[in-house]
Amino acid sequence: MSALPRAALRDALEDAVRAAGEAIGEIVAGGRVRVGMKWGEGPVSEADHAADDVLHERLMPLIEGAHWLSEESEQSSPIVPGEPTWVVDPLDGTREFLIGLPEFGVSVGLFEEGRLVLGAVALPPVDGGEWTVLSGLLDGERGAGRRNGEELPRIEDGPDVGRVVVSRHDYERRRLQYQIPFAVHPAGSSVLKLAQVALGGAGVYLSTRPRSVWDVAGGAAVVEAVGGALLDARGEPLRLSPQQIRIPPFAAASPQRALAMLQAIGAGPGSRA
Numbered sequence: 001m002s003a004l005p006r007a008a009l010r011d012a013l014e015d016a017v018r019a020a021g022e023a024i025g026e027i028v029a030g031g032r033v034r035v036g037m038k039w040g041e042g043p044v045s046e047a048d049h050a051a052d053d054v055l056h057e058r059l060m061p062l063i064e065g066a067h068w069l070s071e072e073s074e075q076s077s078p079i080v081p082g083e084p085t086w087v088v089d090p091l092d093g094t095r096e097f098l099i100g101l102p103e104f105g106v107s108v109g110l111f112e113e114g115r116l117v118l119g120a121v122a123l124p125p126v127d128g129g130e131w132t133v134l135s136g137l138l139d140g141e142r143g144a145g146r147r148n149g150e151e152l153p154r155i156e157d158g159p160d161v162g163r164v165v166v167s168r169h170d171y172e173r174r175r176l177q178y179q180i181p182f183a184v185h186p187a188g189s190s191v192l193k194l195a196q197v198a199l200g201g202a203g204v205y206l207s208t209r210p211r212s213v214w215d216v217a218g219g220a221a222v223v224e225a226v227g228g229a230l231l232d233a234r235g236e237p238l239r240l241s242p243q244q245i246r247i248p249p250f251a252a253a254s255p256q257r258a259l260a261m262l263q264a265i266g267a268g269p270g271s272r273a
């Protein structure tokens with residue numbers, strides 16, 4: 001467990017994801033961005049590594065003996081179930097970042113005693129200004145979400161699905177917008193789509209393919225902190241864990257909206273998914 005009070009830990013995490021975002025911005029301001037390829041996965045840029053370095057430097061001293069699971073750096077020791085673990089995606093949405101779309105972000109989740117207890121994300125400025133930082137503190141039955149230090153309202157619950165956000169692959173290649181009876185919009189990274197749900201800009205984020213836990217952990221904490229949930233194809237709460245990197249498809253929304261979304265695609269309670 002952290003020696004810091006949970007509120008102080010949250011403040012430090014918010015500062016860390018903001019600093020990581022600013023490190024990404026400095027790379028962009030410097031001109032050309034160096035890019036490599038990860039075998040079988042896609043591009044990785046110097047901005048990914050710069051943000052990862054900032055997060056590691058700021059977060060690891062906060063909890064003695066904490067583990068580190070990041071998309072862009074190696075683990076220094078085996079991850080032990082139940083022990084504190086930072087789960088990090090320093091730049092979720094590298095493809096969008098490289099083509100100049102502001103649909104990427106920084107994502108960090110903290111797991112303690114086998115459950116997600118805290119998370120934060122940073123989203124880039126759209127028209128100048130500062131990075132937007134969202135955080136979610138999960139404490140038993142209570143949750144608290146913040147945007148730039150101000151408390152977020154709880155998201156509305158009900159069967160009205162509203163605006164659905166999906167991946168560009170689902171929209172442009174699978175044409176998912178013609179397969180479900182709701183308004184469907186494409187968006188870039190998982191962190192952005194989860195943030196849109198938490199902020200009320202989207203009713204549901206429907207993920208139809210497996211994701212990595214580092215894509216989801218930070219945003220999931222924010223969604224859950226404002227009353228949302230991530231439900232798997234059977235309508236059960238998705239249990240995230242550092243021990244399971246690949247996570248199954250899900251619907252992220254308020255509980256009733258998520259179930260309505262799943263039922264509309266033939267999933268949810270009673271399905272064989």
